[in-house]
Amino acid sequence: RNSFNINDPFLFESELGEEDRMIMETARDYAQSKLEPRALKGNQEEYFDPAIAKEMGELGLLGAAIDPEYGGSGVSQTAYGLIAREVERVDSGYRSFMSVQSSLVMLPISKFGTEEQKERFLPSLAKGELIGCFGLTEPDHGSDPGAMTTTALKTDGGWILNGAKMWITNSPIADVAIVWAKAKANKSDEGVIRGFIVEKEMDGFSAPATKHKMSLRASETGELVFEDVFVPQKNVFPDVTGLKGPFACLNSARYGIAWGTVGAAEFCYQKARQYVLDRKQFGYPIGANQLPQTKLANMLTDITQMQLLAWRLGKLKDEGRDHHSMVSLAKRNNCGRALDIARTARDMHGANGITGDYRVMHHVMNLESVNTYEGTYDIHGLILGREITDIQAFVPRG
Numbered sequence: 001r002n003s004f005n006i007n008d009p010f011l012f013e014s015e016l017g018e019e020d021r022m023i024m025e026t027a028r029d030y031a032q033s034k035l036e037p038r039a040l041k042g043n044q045e046e047y048f049d050p051a052i053a054k055e056m057g058e059l060g061l062l063g064a065a066i067d068p069e070y071g072g073s074g075v076s077q078t079a080y081g082l083i084a085r086e087v088e089r090v091d092s093g094y095r096s097f098m099s100v101q102s103s104l105v106m107l108p109i110s111k112f113g114t115e116e117q118k119e120r121f122l123p124s125l126a127k128g129e130l131i132g133c134f135g136l137t138e139p140d141h142g143s144d145p146g147a148m149t150t151t152a153l154k155t156d157g158g159w160i161l162n163g164a165k166m167w168i169t170n171s172p173i174a175d176v177a178i179v180w181a182k183a184k185a186n187k188s189d190e191g192v193i194r195g196f197i198v199e200k201e202m203d204g205f206s207a208p209a210t211k212h213k214m215s216l217r218a219s220e221t222g223e224l225v226f227e228d229v230f231v232p233q234k235n236v237f238p239d240v241t242g243l244k245g246p247f248a249c250l251n252s253a254r255y256g257i258a259w260g261t262v263g264a265a266e267f268c269y270q271k272a273r274q275y276v277l278d279r280k281q282f283g284y285p286i287g288a289n290q291l292p293q294t295k296l297a298n299m300l301t302d303i304t305q306m307q308l309l310a311w312r313l314g315k316l317k318d319e320g321r322d323h324h325s326m327v328s329l330a331k332r333n334n335c336g337r338a339l340d341i342a343r344t345a346r347d348m349h350g351a352n353g354i355t356g357d358y359r360v361m362h363h364v365m366n367l368e369s370v371n372t373y374e375g376t377y378d379i380h381g382l383i384l385g386r387e388i389t390d391i392q393a394f395v396p397r398g
């Protein structure tokens with residue numbers, strides 16, 4: 001008789017190819033042995049450990065899907081997702097670092113950059129020697145990045161940037177920032193969105209930190225401020241214009257999040273299961289009661305759906321059959337389910353659930369951000385709604 005696997009009921013891991021499985025095991029081993037002991041401390045003390053960036057680089061976990069010619073590992077999309085799952089099983093903050101570096105910095109340089117840009121930046125980013133960030137969101141424009149007000153005015157030999165970005169992962173520690181701004185020929189021009197590689201030592205550029213967050217505390221977050229920053233032409237992506245530039249990067253990062261949240265949800269479910277088996281009240285394990293059992297059954301049902309969605313999307317991406325609305329569906333579902341699972345697991349731990357040691361509260365707090373960034377739960381619902389009905393509902397009509 002076949003056995004039932006309570007962590008992988010539909011046996012998706014048995015579908016993984018040999019190389020993907022090895023990469024998953026390498027990432028799991030690193031995350032459990034090296035990252036786990038430092039992630040809780042980092043979360044409690046609001047500290048990102050730059051040594052972890054280099055260690056991830058040495059293991060080939062940064063820019064894993066990027067061409068090896070430029071320092072990437074050239075692995076499958078499935079393997080990239082499996083890395084995100086293992087890192088986020090420990091801490092969404094370090095998965096954020098990995099996602100931004102891989103999908104939002106290395107990917108646009110690889111996809112839109114000149115040969116010179118690729119050779120100059122990608123190998124050091126892959127090793128974790130350079131850290132990157134991605135500036136799209138502004139203080140007044142989050143869900144509607146198309147209305148951004150940061151400008152790049154054409155001048156001799158380059159562009160002059162003015163404006164500000166906010167809520168930018170890695171910004172205070174970043175050596176390079178991929179910045180999306182409205183490029184204008186003159187001050188009255190409407191401007192099309194273009195991508196710029198801003199380097200930290202450029203005059204007029206600063207990246208103040210946003211401190212005292214209650215979420216993703218091991219991840220550095222900050223602003224990007226541009227006061228007449230001259231960016232030479234050699235630091236501009238030559239051809240890509242419009243929102244499809246940043247969205248191409250977001251499609252990859254959102255896919256990684258769909259996998260990452262599987263890891264966080266699996267961790268919370270497994271912790272809750274162990275807790276209700278160990279903890280006795282009224283003379284019996286809490287897990288002998290109907291309510292905790294059905295909570296675990298709901299968690300496992302959700303996790304199974306999350307695993308299968310992420311795995312299938314990875315295969316479709318590897319085959320070049322993906323669509324960005326599939327990514328919205330998976331990002332939205334998996335973030336929403338993971339957050340519910342983490343909150344339920346927190347409740348099932350009683351008072352112990354609010355401590356750092358049990359780690360479920362850590363995931364609850366982190367997943368609040370993960371559900372918001374890269375397009376909120378509701379915005380991805382509206383993206384899907386538009387796909388289903390062919391009617392946009394972002395802007396009220398009437």
Ligand code: TGC
Nearest residue numbers: 096099136143145146169242243244247248324373374375
């Ligand atoms: P819309 O008219 O829909 O699109 C404008 C142009 O972009 C194209 N496009 C896409 N292309 C590729 N992939 C996608 N997913 C695309 N979505 C749209 C579209 O075809 C069009 O192209 P063209 O050639 O016709 O001009 O634009 P809209 O202004 O109506 O957009 C609305 C909406 C809601 C879809 C969009 O703005 C949105 O997704 N908002 C959410 C914002 C967001 O996700 N921000 C993320 C910031 S980065 C971040 O959070 C990093 S956190 C990292 C971490 O720590 O892990």
Ligand code: FAD
Nearest residue numbers: 134135136137142143167168169369373374375376378394
């Ligand atoms: P808003 O757009 O103001 O939305 C507020 C609420 O209104 C949400 O619930 C939203 O769903 C809802 N809403 C908005 N519009 C509509 C509508 N038309 N219909 C119905 N409901 C609507 N950005 C980057 O560019 N780079 C980064 O590296 C980055 N890192 C981040 C790290 C963290 C920790 C966080 C929290 C955010 C980060 N972001 C980053 C920004 C993130 O992408 C935005 O926060 C997100 O896109 C939402 O924008 P907003 O916060 O301005 O919310």
